[in-house]
Amino acid sequence: MSSPQTARQILDRHYLEIRSKILDLAASLDRVERAAEDSVKDDPRLAKLRSGIELLLTPGTDRAERVQMLFSDAYVENWMKK
């Protein structure tokens, strides 16, 4: 099952919405940097956010799933036997 819409229709409908989300993201990162203290420079959450943004630039139809996995704890096989 796939979308009944063409790529052109999806882009037409969502272009401004996506642009707005990128602006929100940019403004949020600006906000952190404007208030920057050394205490957050090495915060692992910032590194995660950077990795997430880099992931958006990779090709594929599973970016959302890969972003989810980036922010997920690892599953440990055979945990019930421990």
Next chain:
Amino acid sequence: MYFIDPHVHMISRTTDDYERMTRMGCVAISEPAFWAGYDRGSAASFHDYFRQLTEFEPMRAGWSGIQHYTWLCINAKEAENVSLAREVIKLIPEFLDRPNVLGIGEIGLNKNTLNESTIFQEHVDLAVRMNQQILIHTPHLQDKFKGTHMIVDMLRADSRVQPQRVLIDHVEEHTVRLAKDHGFWCAMTLYPTTKCTPARAADIIEQYGDEQIMVNSAGDWGPSNPLAVPDFIQEMRKRGHSETKIKKIVYDNPLQFFSQSKNFQFKSPDITYGAGKP
């Protein structure tokens, strides 16, 4: 379009919300037992809560013409207290024959601890012994993938569990396959700040199909929207999906899943309202 919200915590909502849901086409809801925002101090508090879910709440829903069903348990967050959880589990059987009880839920994991796992398995044992359906909460945010995997492991380790009688809730892009590949039902929760948006839920439907899947609002005392299912309907319509497909997800699928419970005595809105379909 008529719809069923299969997961909404109406005790946290106003009667006005019931009215608005009716006007938008809601004909039935199911309300799993959940965390009240604070840890309750005794099993007696849960006894009162179960009475509220099986006595007052169906009556209040009925004032707006909505059929109210419920699921009983001690939620994963409070299940960390194993002794309290066991006391609460002992209370549940006396409520299982009440006319709006569909099964055990929403059980699951919160922080993926061993105590939570122990109580989850004890709930599953109760459900199987009492021939009840199961509704499962999966953890949020970074705990979700690991927790959903652990839940599937525990369910698959119990050969008595029938996957088609189990609903794994709050699935997202990285957990939907875990539920579907093993034959469980699943649901996506449309929640403004965490969980899924209507657009992402529609994406998941387009990627993984409309079998054994539904959507819910999980409206509760937090930032949430009891009209989230109509938002999903609107999103699907904007994309050009057929009314038949949308109805399957928001109405037919919940009906099919709930119909496995002996207490699910659904009255069709076509009978209740006649020809006046929304």
